[in-house]
Amino acid sequence: MTLSTEQIEISKFMSFLQDWDRGTKAIRHQILNDFINTSKGKTSPELELQFAQGASLFLTRLTAWLRITYMVGTCVTEQLQAIGIFLSAASGHRYLIEILEVGGILTLLEILRLKQLQEDAKQEALKLLTIIANAGRKYKELICESYGVRNIAECLANSKLEKTQEQAQILLELLAQGNPKYQLQVYKGLIALLPCTSPKVQQMALQALRTLQSIVKIVHPCIVDPLLNILRTIHYEVQYEVIEFIKVLLNYKVRQALLEGVVARLTPSTENQPKIFHDEPTSNLAESSPLYVQQAAAAKVIGIIIKESTEIAEEMLQLRVVHHLMIVMGNLEYASSQKQACLTLEVSIYESYLIHTFPVVEEHVRQAIGESFYELYMKHPENLYLKMDSIQAAVLVNNKVNIPGSIEAAAE
Template sequence: MISAKEQEAIRKLMVFLQEWDGAHKVTRSHILNNFIRSNDGKTEPELEVEFSQGASLFLARLTAWLRMTYMYSTCLNKLLKSIGIFLSAASGCRYIIEFLDIGGVLILLEILGLNHLKEEDKRESVKLLQLIANAGRKYKELICESYGVQSLAKFLATSNSAEAQEDVRVLLDSLGHDNPKYQNQVYKGLIAVLSCTCPRAQQLALQTLVVMQ
């Protein structure tokens, strides 16, 4: 038997989801701002309490909107940050699985190759890929199977953001460790960066290669 308190919590969740579903870009942007401000750093149990055991329903809406709009940079940074709250939630591995089920890795990698998107959006994409890689070897393998090393190496070589390049270096270093199936692929990707025209990218690639030896 559902208590009156639980019924009220479920009602509020349904109202929130209906508001999102019926909202235009500006309203959704405000919703994302509030979500980021209120939920950054929360664990999976805390998010489930916040969403009356229905956090996955909101994550599904975020990922669906990402899939439809990432090429147009519609609130992209806020959207990626919001998804990151789920992917970084302690004990929240199921959120990562749900994100991957909609092709999340491929979307994040494609963002890196879209020239018209902002560097800060691409950096946020790299951060999400790092969260996925941190979840374990099979997730590192998935990134590599999705031609992630090539995409990351190219972004490292062409990015204008020192911060983004450092984030990519950390991710490539992560993909090169505890990932024997694709370690050689990471090595070759870093070697390829050495021939680019960006001195900082060359330095970071060389630094990572030394660590991998």
């Protein structure tokens, strides 16, 4: 570039900065759109050439205007997109440093918390934080030190758009990877999302937890109750994630607590049981449906894990799982066949599996309910509750099947 050409470019750039400095909101909005449309994918040298080696002067103006206006929502999305061009530019590490020096991380995290901002702005803020986190471990630590995990998790929980939720999930997983100082903080932040009412958020939190489990390598005991409570969900995609995560956690110290919790959710305490277990049949099951879904899901979990591991099946027997399954079957005699078909199917299939797998189970069940009822039970397990009478139902509900130590005795 000759001296005269360089002077022309500098003059153009100074005129550009004057237009920005004196421009109204509408003019600045147009400048931002022009920059975004013409500069995406440019490298740091290309940006410097575009701005006559003064790209940092424009970046400084962008970050300053963002800090002044982000709370009122003035062109926030476009400002973040423009800053993103600098952050993602190849060989542009110095732009990252310049943004951090003016409190860029705190500004981006604050944007995630503002209810008045549209979600596209939050998506852009999450993208910029992801770029920063990808720059290395010390930048992940900076985000976490700025209460980033909490802000990002809250953004995930409160967002209505799936794209925003997915971007937050990606960022949380990224913050835990290669960041040993804060990986447990991310893990706990995801656990805090499990009671969320949004099934999509629950699904994403479970997916992230399963991904991070091999990284964290420990399990916080507080995970058991919120995890098992999600079994009430009617959303099968969430239920699938719960079951898959439970299978992973059975290899950790919470195994006993998980198995006990799953069995306990087959037969909730009396005060938590739906009225249909105690009163005359009714067509209104709206209040009791979540509990039935939870029982069916618990039975499904039991069935899956006992089929995958004989050792776990034996542990389940020590927890009186057969006793609880029979109680559920007995209570179904009073339930609506249409509403409880899934629960009946789950319970009958898995109890039959235990009976056929362990002769000692067959022996105890036969003794508990009598020969004739046992034959009916094994002949029609899938619709037994439609065929049995109230006396037979009471036999199931009041059964005393208890097999602790029987497996070992049978083996001797």
